[in-house]
Structures are given as C-alpha cells and as structure tokens.
Amino acid sequence: MKPNEIIEKIKKSGLTGRGGAGYPTGVKWERMYQKNHQLIYIVVNGSEGEPGTLKDGYILKNYLKELLEGIKIAYQIFPQTKEIYLYLRKDYFKMYKEKIEALKGSLPLIVFKEPGGYLCGENTVLVNSIEGKRFTPRQKPPFISEIGLWGKPTLVNNIETFFRVYQIVNDKYQQTRFYSITDTQTKKQIVIDLPLNLSIYEVLNQAGFLPKNNDFFVQIGGGAAGQYFTPDEIKNQNANLGTGAIIIYHQKQISLEKLIEEKLNFLMKENCGKCTPCREGLYYLFQQLKNNNLNDKKITDVINALENTSFCGLGEGAGVSFKSLWQKKEKIWRS
Ligand SMILES: Cc1cc2nc3c(=O)[nH]c(=O)nc-3n(C[C@H](O)[C@H](O)[C@H](O)COP(=O)(O)O)c2cc1C
Ligand code: SF4
Numbered sequence: 001m002k003p004n005e006i007i008e009k010i011k012k013s014g015l016t017g018r019g020g021a022g023y024p025t026g027v028k029w030e031r032m033y034q035k036n037h038q039l040i041y042i043v044v045n046g047s048e049g050e051p052g053t054l055k056d057g058y059i060l061k062n063y064l065k066e067l068l069e070g071i072k073i074a075y076q077i078f079p080q081t082k083e084i085y086l087y088l089r090k091d092y093f094k095m096y097k098e099k100i101e102a103l104k105g106s107l108p109l110i111v112f113k114e115p116g117g118y119l120c121g122e123n124t125v126l127v128n129s130i131e132g133k134r135f136t137p138r139q140k141p142p143f144i145s146e147i148g149l150w151g152k153p154t155l156v157n158n159i160e161t162f163f164r165v166y167q168i169v170n171d172k173y174q175q176t177r178f179y180s181i182t183d184t185q186t187k188k189q190i191v192i193d194l195p196l197n198l199s200i201y202e203v204l205n206q207a208g209f210l211p212k213n214n215d216f217f218v219q220i221g222g223g224a225a226g227q228y229f230t231p232d233e234i235k236n237q238n239a240n241l242g243t244g245a246i247i248i249y250h251q252k253q254i255s256l257e258k259l260i261e262e263k264l265n266f267l268m269k270e271n272c273g274k275c276t277p278c279r280e281g282l283y284y285l286f287q288q289l290k291n292n293n294l295n296d297k298k299i300t301d302v303i304n305a306l307e308n309t310s311f312c313g314l315g316e317g318a319g320v321s322f323k324s325l326w327q328k329k330e331k332i333w334r335s
Contacts, residue, residue: 003077006169007033013168018055018177019045019121019158020222020243021313025165032145032155033077041149042074042084043130043156046092047114047121051223051266052245055178056159058191060088060096063163068103070162073169075107078155085112085130085149118224118270122313123156125272136272137312177240181209183248200234203246211248217332219247224266225317227324230331256329260289260322267318277305278315285322300326 001009011026032040044067048056059067075081086100086109093113100111116135119125124138127149138144148154160178167173175196181204182189192207200218204210218234219226221242229237239246249259264286273279281302288296303326307319325332 001169003033006073006077010165010168013164013173014175015161015164015168015173017158018160018164018244020050020225022242025157025161028145028157029074029077029155032153035153037080037153039080039082039152040078041152041154042071042078042081043123043126043149043154044071044084044086044159044162045121045123045126045156046086046088046159047118047126048089048092048159049118049121049270050225050243050245052180052182052219052226052247053222053243054180054189055191055244057092058178058180059159059163060092064096064099065103066166067159067163068100068107069170070164070166071109072107073165074155074157074162081108082152084109086110087112087114087126087130089114118266119272119312119314125312126156127154134272136274177244179203179207179239180243180245181207181248182246183209183211185248185250185253196240198239200229200237200239200246203239204234204248209246209248211250215252216248216250217328219245219249219321221245222317223247224263224270224314225321227321228328228332230328251333256325256333257289257294259325260285260294263318263321264289267314271314275309275311275315277309278311278318281306281310281315282318 007026007030015025016022017025046056090113097111114120115129120129120135122137123144125135127144129135130149144154146153164173176193177196178191178193180191190207194203194206214231218229222245226242264282268282271278284302288294303319303322306315307323310316
C-alpha cells in the first residue's frame with residue numbers, strides 16, 4: 001500500500017489516540033505527511049505514568065512484534081524520519097530494552113529510558129526530557145508537530161495507537177480498545193480488549209469486575225485526570241474516555257478526605273511548579289484538607305482555576321477530575 005492509502009485507511013477506521021487526549025490519528029498523520037518535511041522524528045510514547053493505566057505494559061508484554069510492525073508502518077509513511085524514540089518508563093525499559101533491540105531490525109529505533117515521572121508523558125515535556133532539559137512543558141503553539149525534538153517536526157503517538165495502526169493496516173482492527181481495570185478493594189487488576197461503544201457497566205460486567213452491591217463508584221480515564229461516576233450513571237456512560245483506565249472505589253473503604261489526599265499527594269509530587277494555578281492551587285487544596293476546611297467556598301474557584309488556567313494538561317486534568325468529584329461527593333457518600 002502507498003503511504004496516502006495507509007493514511008486514508010487509518011482515517012476511515014476513525015482511530016483516535018490512546019494516550020489520553022483522543023486526537024484522530026489519521027488526521028495527525030495526514031497533516032504531517034502533507035507538509036513533506038525534509039527530516040522528522042517519531043516518538044512512541046510509553047511513559048504510562050497515570051495511576052491505573054496498565055495497557056502499554058500489557059502490549060509490550062503480549063504484542064511487542066505487532067507494536068514494532070505498527071512503528072514500521074509509520075516509518076514507511078515517513079522515510080525521512082531520522083530517529084524513532086521508543087520512550088519507556090523505567091520498569092518497562094528494564095524489562096523490554098534487550099528484546100526490542102533484538103527485534104528492531106533496520107528501524108532507526110532508540111529505546112529511551114524515561115528520566116522522570118507522570119509529567120514526562122506530556123508530549124512537550126517528553127521532548128524536553130529527551131533533549132536533556134528540565135521536565136517542564138513548552139508553550140504551545142508552536143506544536144511539536146512543527147517544532148519538536150531538536151527543533152524538528154515530531155510525531156508523537158501512544159504505544160497502543162501504533163499497535164492499532166498495525167491492526168488497521170492488516171485488517172485486524174475491530175473498533176476496540178484496551179481497558180485497564182483496577183478494583184481498589186480486592187486489589188485485582190485486568191487489561192481487557194473490548195469495543196469502544198460499551199458503557200462502563202458493560203465493560204465492568206464483561207470483565208467480571210462489576211461489584212455485587214451498589215456501594216461503589218468509579219473513576220474513568222485515568223487516576224489523575226479521570227472523572228467520577230456513580231452506579232446509577234454507569235449504564236448510560238460510555239467507557240471510552242482518556243487512557244481507558246477504570247478504577248473502582250468503595251464508599252465504605254475510602255472517605256472523600258482520604259481520596260482527595262491520595263490524589264493530591266500524587267499530583268503535588270508530579271507537578272513541575274511552573275505555573276501558579278497548579279502549584280498554588282494544589283497546595284491550597286492540601287492545606288484546606290489538613291485544616292479540616294473542605295467547606296471553604298473558595299475550593300470551587302480553585303478547582304475552576306486549575307481546570308481553566310493551568311499551563312498544561314496536568315493541572316487541567318486535575319481540575320476536571322476534582323470538579324467531577326466535588327460535584328458528586330454527596331451522591332457518592334450519601335449515607
Ligand atoms: C500530564 C500528562 C501526562 C501524559 N502522559 C502520557 C503517557 O504516559 N502516554 C501517552 O501516550 N500520552 C500521555 N499524555 C498525552 C500526550 O501529551 C500526547 O497527547 C499523546 O502521547 C499523543 O498520542 P496519541 O495521539 O496516540 O494519544 C500525557 C499528557 C499529559 C498532559
Ligand atoms: S499545570 Fe502543573 S505541571 Fe503543568 S506547567 Fe503548571 S505547574 Fe507544571
């Protein structure tokens with residue numbers, strides 16, 4: 001198949017990126033292709049730092065050859081690619097570097113060990129980290145598709161996205177995605193490949209993870225940026241959000257305070273401190289929590305500021321997530 005035919009096929013499949021933002025892959029690749037740049041870089045994003053998201057590790061473990069085939073397809077479309085970085089979080093790097101090196105053949109592939117944490121998965125931080133710079137996001141625009149790694153146009157996609165490209169080109173794609181499901185009570189986890197159009201209820205049911213009583217709630221799309229849903233909402237809510245992570249919590253096991261504390265501890269550790277809404281906003285929420293002052297009227301303003309004025313997706317995502325928790329807290333802990 002010619003490059004433009006492959007791109008057309010990807011577009012027709014409706015594939016959207018599986019790294020969290022859900023941008024249409026075919027459109028992204030077509031734009032890059034039409035620009036006909038002299039030299040580009042490709043980055044395969046295997047940072048997978050968002051709590052509850054496990055699918056990229058699952059792909060590395062079970063579908064490494066298919067992933068490399070997907071990367072080869074990208075290289076076929078963009079032969080002007082100087083280097084392809086397979087950007088892996090530390091444990092994945094340790095587990096799979098040698099295997100990948102043995103399988104990569106003539107691909108100009110560099111297996112790169114992620115030097116930081118969750119924030120390094122954000123594509124401009126990722127580029128900075130490969131260049132050896134501080135782990136802070138860049139101003140967009142310019143987007144990294146124009147000025148990315150080493151100042152050159154850079155195509156960044158998630159590991160699962162490349163795996164799905166392999167499936168699409170080989171007529172194996174069936175409109176599915178990997179859902180990573182965690183039950184915080186039983187501590188059981190699963191990665192399961194299921195259709196995109198299922199409700200949360202259907203995914204949990206088909207995975208065998210539907211709790212027997214109604215004393216639960218779920219966070220969908222990732223443990224940092226995901227939104228919350230109650231049992232009476234999950235039948236009508238599509239599960240295909242964010243990274244495809246579903247975390248099941250149980251009201252009797254975790255209080256609102258404990259949950260907020262857990263989330264804040266993660267976000268305060270992982271944020272870069274570059275912008276005020278995120279740096280100060282998270283700290284403010286933490287202070288109010290510690291002072292037993294969660295009734296403070298300002299909390300909603302702080303959450304709104306996080307969502308709407310943060311410099312990057314970490315703060316925005318945190319805002320979206322806290323907003324949903326805040327709005328539903330009475331419904332979740334109703335008794
Ligand atoms: C804080 C933060 C962390 C992110 N972490 C990841 C990650 O671990 N893996 C990933 O593929 N995308 C991650 N992203 C999204 C990337 O910036 C980018 O949208 C994605 O890699 C594009 O690939 P896709 O279109 O195939 O999803 C993150 C974004 C933010 C804001
Ligand atoms: S939103 Fe948070 S992580 Fe992003 S730039 Fe601001 S402080 Fe850094």
